[in-house]
Amino acid sequence: MYILIELIGIFFFAVAGSLMAARRGFDLLGSAFLGGVCGLGGGVVRDLILNQSPATFAHPIYFIPPVLAALCVYAFTPSVQKLHRLVQLFDAAGLGLFCVTGTLKALENDFNPVTAVLLGVITSVGGGLMRDVISNVTPDLFNPRDIYALAAMVGAALTAVVWHLGIMNVAVGAGIAGLAFAIRVASIRFGWSVPLAAGHWHRPNPTPPASDGPQRHF
Template identity: 80%
Template structure:
């Protein structure tokens, strides 16, 4: 089940990477590469932290979702103005799945719950952050106008609780991933944010939020 969920998560993240490549005017090779970085990056970092050989390079099947994602984006890309909202939707779906699978894999390797949650969050946000850095846009993780890591933290925490209670199964996992997905999209839709690093009383002239590559609200 874990492998299947990982492959689905890789595909969702890879689609968001390929859509970003389409928005930035990349060619097909760039689309497949950016989709691969986004879909596989978080899992590679996770496996390295677990002191394991990355599953990506042990099982070639992991390269299939990014290639399929690049082909799907090439064949079915809608109007350019809709690409940003699609990136957000597929990114949220990948975030929900990867924060869960990263936490599960850490727990399987006898990590304590706190470390498992942290590794789940790293798995969830790592690929998207690499995608944004390569595409030269502000990573969602550092965007003060929405919350990106918090839905992943909540999803990973729920996974750890369900694991320790012995109730983690396919149905519960789907509910956790769906909750993370809904929280992520709701944060964008309603403009939820967390306080800035410095309190407003310390800032005489608060800096405006960094410009990002496209609208973030009202994408539905």
């Protein structure tokens, strides 16, 4: 069941990566590569932090979702104007699933709750970060106009709490993933954002408008 959930998460992320490839005008191989980076990148980073051989290379089945995603995008890609919103939607779905599976894997390897939550966040945002860097666009992780990592943090924290309460099961995990997905989508829909790194009192004053009168040069 764990592998099945992870494969679904990889597929959602891979679709987001392949949609980004279509948006940037990549070819089919580039689409499969970017989908693979997006779908598998976070899990590889997670396994390396856990000092394990990445599951991606131990089980070739993990490469199937990125290939399927590239073929689906090739066959059913809508107009380019709709691609950005679809990238965000599939990315949110993958983020919701991976913040749960990443946290669970850390907890199963006897990591403390705080570290497990951080690892869950890394798992869920790592692939998207790599995708955006390769595509030469501003990563959603650093976009001040919506929330990204915060949705993953909420899902990962709830996963850790539920795990320690001993009530984790497939339905509860799916509910947490759905909540993280809903937070991410709502942030896009309603423009929620995290405060900027510098408070408004630290920001420079806007440049006053130029005068219409004659300019003097000294």
